[in-house]
Amino acid sequence: MSTVVLLLLTGLGLGALYFLIASGLSLIWGLMRVLNFAHGALFTVAAYVAWSAVQPLANGDPLVAWLVGLVVAIVTGGVCGMLLEVFLIRPLYARPIGQILVTVGVALAAVALIEGAYGSDPKQMILPPWMSASTHILGADLPNTRLLLIAVALAVLAALLMFLRRTRYGLVIRAGVENRAMVSALGINVERAFTVVFTIGGIAAGLAGYLAGTYFGYVDPTRGTSMLIFAFIVVVIGGLGSVTGSAIAAAVVAIVQQFLNFYAAPGVGDFSVVILLAAALLLRPRSGESA
Amino acid sequence: MNRATRIAALAALVVLLIVMPWIGVPIPPLFSEAMSAPGSLNLLALCFVFGALALSYDIIFGFAGLLSFGHALYFAAGVYVTAIALTHWHCTLLQAMGITIVVALILPLVIGAVCLRVRDIQFAMVTLAFAQAGSILVMQNPFGLTGGEEGLALGPSALPAALVGVANTRNIYWIALAFLVLTCAIGVWSVNSAAGRVWQAIRENERRVAVIGLNPYLYKLGAFVLSSFLASMAGVVYMVVEGSASPDVTTASFTLVLLVMVVLGGVGTLWGAVLGGIVYEYLDFRLVVLANASGLQSLPAFLRVPLSEPLFILGVLFIILVLFVPGGLAGAVRRLNPASLSSSGSH
Numbered sequence: 001m002s003t004v005v006l007l008l009l010t011g012l013g014l015g016a017l018y019f020l021i022a023s024g025l026s027l028i029w030g031l032m033r034v035l036n037f038a039h040g041a042l043f044t045v046a047a048y049v050a051w052s053a054v055q056p057l058a059n060g061d062p063l064v065a066w067l068v069g070l071v072v073a074i075v076t077g078g079v080c081g082m083l084l085e086v087f088l089i090r091p092l093y094a095r096p097i098g099q100i101l102v103t104v105g106v107a108l109a110a111v112a113l114i115e116g117a118y119g120s121d122p123k124q125m126i127l128p129p130w131m132s133a134s135t136h137i138l139g140a141d142l143p144n145t146r147l148l149l150i151a152v153a154l155a156v157l158a159a160l161l162m163f164l165r166r167t168r169y170g171l172v173i174r175a176g177v178e179n180r181a182m183v184s185a186l187g188i189n190v191e192r193a194f195t196v197v198f199t200i201g202g203i204a205a206g207l208a209g210y211l212a213g214t215y216f217g218y219v220d221p222t223r224g225t226s227m228l229i230f231a232f233i234v235v236v237i238g239g240l241g242s243v244t245g246s247a248i249a250a251a252v253v254a255i256v257q258q259f260l261n262f263y264a265a266p267g268v269g270d271f272s273v274v275i276l277l278a279a280a281l282l283l284r285p286r287s288g289e290s291a
Numbered sequence: 292m293n294r295a296t297r298i299a300a301l302a303a304l305v306v307l308l309i310v311m312p313w314i315g316v317p318i319p320p321l322f323s324e325a326m327s328a329p330g331s332l333n334l335l336a337l338c339f340v341f342g343a344l345a346l347s348y349d350i351i352f353g354f355a356g357l358l359s360f361g362h363a364l365y366f367a368a369g370v371y372v373t374a375i376a377l378t379h380w381h382c383t384l385l386q387a388m389g390i391t392i393v394v395a396l397i398l399p400l401v402i403g404a405v406c407l408r409v410r411d412i413q414f415a416m417v418t419l420a421f422a423q424a425g426s427i428l429v430m431q432n433p434f435g436l437t438g439g440e441e442g443l444a445l446g447p448s449a450l451p452a453a454l455v456g457v458a459n460t461r462n463i464y465w466i467a468l469a470f471l472v473l474t475c476a477i478g479v480w481s482v483n484s485a486a487g488r489v490w491q492a493i494r495e496n497e498r499r500v501a502v503i504g505l506n507p508y509l510y511k512l513g514a515f516v517l518s519s520f521l522a523s524m525a526g527v528v529y530m531v532v533e534g535s536a537s538p539d540v541t542t543a544s545f546t547l548v549l550l551v552m553v554v555l556g557g558v559g560t561l562w563g564a565v566l567g568g569i570v571y572e573y574l575d576f577r578l579v580v581l582a583n584a585s586g587l588q589s590l591p592a593f594l595r596v597p598l599s600e601p602l603f604i605l606g607v608l609f610i611i612l613v614l615f616v617p618g619g620l621a622g623a624v625r626r627l628n629p630a631s632l633s634s635s636g637s638h
Contacts, residue, residue: 035412037547091614097358101554101613104547109606116600229423229543236416267431274424281409281417 002139007258009137013146013215015254016153020208021231022238022246023160024081024201030177030241031190031197033096038084038103039205040228041110046077046206047219048114054126063128070210077206078199085198090191107225115221122218131214145215152211153247156204160243169196177241230257233277308468311335312461323580329460333532334576336460336467338569340529343474345552345568346561347521352550353559354482355514356494358411361402361418363545364425365519368398369526371429374536375436377449384451388527395523396516403515407508410497419543426541442537445530454531463532470528471565474521478561481517490514551609557621566620575601 021039028036050073057065084106092098131148134141164170172193175183184190212227213219230253238249253273261269312332317325324330344366351357372394376387406417432439447455453462481487489510492500497507530536539545548571556567582599590598597603616623 029412033412035415088610088614095617098613098617100358101550102610104550105606105610105613107606108544108547108551109603109610112600112602112606113597116596116603225544229419232416233420236413265431267427270427271424274420274427277420278405278417281413282405 003262005138006140006142007262008255009140009142009146009150011255011258012251013149013254014258015251016149017208017212017215017227018231018234018254019153019247019250020156020204020211021227022234022250023156023243024197024204025231026235026238026241026243026246027173027177027197028201029235031173031180032089032099032194034089034099034103035232036103036201037100037228038106038110039201039231040224041107042077042080042084042202042205042224043209043212043227044114044219044221044224045080045110045209046073046202047209047213047224048118048123048221049073049076050206050210051123051125051213051219058126062126063130065126066128066131066214069126070207073206073210074203075206077209078203081202081205082195082199084202085195089194089198093191111221111225118221120221122220124218125213127214127217132217149211149215152207153250156207157243157247160200163200164243169193173197230273233273236277237280305468305472308335309465312464321577327461329457332460332464334573336464336532337529337576338572339467339471340525340532341552341568341572342565343471343528343568344522344525345549345556345564345571346474346478347518347525348549349553349556349558349561349564350478350481350490350521351514351518352553353564354487354494355490355511355518357407357511357515358415359406359418359515360415360543360546360550361406361420361422361425362519362522362549363541363543364402364418364422365395365399365522366526366529366545366549367425367429367541368394369523370530370536370540371437371443371526372523373527373530374443374445377445378443379436384454384531391523391527395520398523399516399519400512403512403519407511407515419546422541422546423543426538426543429538429541437538438536440538442535444535450531450534467528467532470524474525475561475565477517477521482561486510486513551605553619555609555612555619557619560621563619563621570620571605574605578604 021043025036025039028034028039050069053072054065054069057068084103088102088106089099092102131145134143135147136142164174172183172188172190173196175188176190176193180190208227209219209224212223216223234246234249234253237253238245238247253276256276257269257273259269260272261267312327315325315327322331322334326332348359348362351359351362369391372391373387376382376390377384380387382390402418402421406414406421409417429437430439431437437443453459454466482490489500489505489507493507493510500507500510526540529540552567552571553564554567555571556565557563578601582601612619618625
């Protein structure tokens with residue numbers, strides 16, 4: 001029983017990370033039809049910039065250092081996402097494949113730059129003692145970082161839904177996901193919504209990068225790329241453009257992955273997620289086109 | 292240039308490349324050693340393999356218009372099946388190739404049949420997912436076959452004696468050259484065949500092809516299998532050139548690099564893709580050498596760090612190309628030389 005609880009909550013913690021990456025990807029795809037390969041790079045760059053920013057604070061209160069890092073990661077992610085959209089995506093609005101290719105270039109170049117600047121060895125994060133400890137829940141010793149991640153993901157989900165349902169920009173984005181041409185035809189500046197969506201995606205990716213560092217205890221240059229692939233899978237299974245769908249799919253994917261990796265063999269879980277994707281796509285092949 | 296001149300020029304180039312191992316001239320600063328030296332020949336052989344691999348990717352992406360993110364899987368299948376047959380099953384090279392050919396036909400047939408039921412970006416995602424599954428499989432080292440992260444190294448007796456040792460680098464070079472020429476011939480023949488014309492029609496307007504009464508699914512599957520098969524064969528040659536299999540070739544990043552090669556050269560032109568593959572591999576190799584050059588080491592860190600990362604330079608170069616030179620190298624050449632517009636290209 002305690003193992004099941006542990007796997008379930010650890011799975012949800014991992015799912016929280018997937019959701020943070022996938023929510024931005026899903027919004028960007030839904031509105032702009034851009035498959036953002038640079039999302040993993042935003043994740044990595046934000047985590048490393050935050051890691052650098054807190055190094056001078058290493059001797060102070062670790063909680064303060066951690067919170068400073070969190071803010072730096074969020075700001076870095078948001079700013080990078082915005083710059084990416086304004087300078088690289090905007091000139092290519094007329095060329096959808098070109099947009100994907102540019103994000104591929106950014107993904108390769110940014111990760112190479114991080115490796116060049118920091119080396120490929122993992123860097124230890126500065127964590128408050130609470131985050132290295134664990135809590136006793138239903139007979140399982142659950143690391144506190146898992147609980148933190150679940151809480152943050154739920155908060156981001158709530159904030160995103162509030163933003164999409166209650167604000168004017170949210171309305172434009174939701175309408176744009178439904179029918180972009182109609183929104184432009186009504187005289188609404190969809191391009192500004194594109195920048196907003198990329199900034200939100202960048203913020204979520206930056207948050208995910210920093211929290212992944214907290215979850216694993218260190219940051220490393222390749223984590224973003226490997227998480228990105230699972231986030232893609234989550235986005236497709238959850239339905240492209242749907243934030244709630246991403247949240248549910250992230251939880252399902254991560255829990256399936258954790259359980260099979262534990263009970264079958266390491267790697268079987270990762271493998272089965274791919275099969276899950278193939279099954280999801282083939283059983284309802286029209287989902288992405290209408291989303 | 293008319294057709295005859297172009298064929299003559301191409302034949303002259305091939306002859307020049309064939310006799311290269313006997314020509315001792317150095318071409319500084321392009322190559323650090325004489326052209327006949329094993330180091331230069333090995334680099335050229337790798338360039339040929341990647342030229343052929345980029346061509347195989349261009350068949351599916353540039354001609355059939357299918358954006359696959361799983362092409363690395365088929366290259367890796369060629370590399371690993373050959374390596375496993377040579378090291379674990381103690382096959383001869385010919386037997387190993389026979390096994391690889393069977394796998395290289397069945398694997399894309401099955402996966403393609405599944406993936407092609409969806410299209411566009413979903414197709415890209417499913418192919419990516421299958422390639423990722425392959426990558427996970429290789430990393431898990433099932434039954435100790437793939438060697439996991441370590442990869443597989445061929446023992447000294449795994450390959451025929453004529454392909455082992457520094458002195459025999461020229462034999463490997465000729466194999467790679469022959470493979471590239473053969474792949475180019477198959478590529479030119481296939482995209483100009485009746486099926487090749489249907490691929491291009493599907494790229495432009497799939498619904499219209501269906502209305503005419505052809506079955507786009509079967510043609511796309513044909514393109515997928517041919518392209519993947521050629522990639523697997525490139526994997527076999529790569530295995531012979533490198534003498535080892537590394538899990539790097541299974542990763543999603545490797546497919547992205549292939550995409551970079553094809554776009555660098557020019558999507559939808561075979562010679563552009565070959566050129567892109569050759570130039571990319573050459574730069575990737577030489578930029579590492581450049582990174583260790585003494586001049587670069589004395590630069591301040593903010594210049595030295597980016598310049599010593601080949602993938603950073605190539606990534607930035609790629610972004611600039613996508614933004615400002617949409618047709619890649621082939622497109623740039625065509626624009627500089629408008630006279631060749633009517634005769635160049637493979638359509």
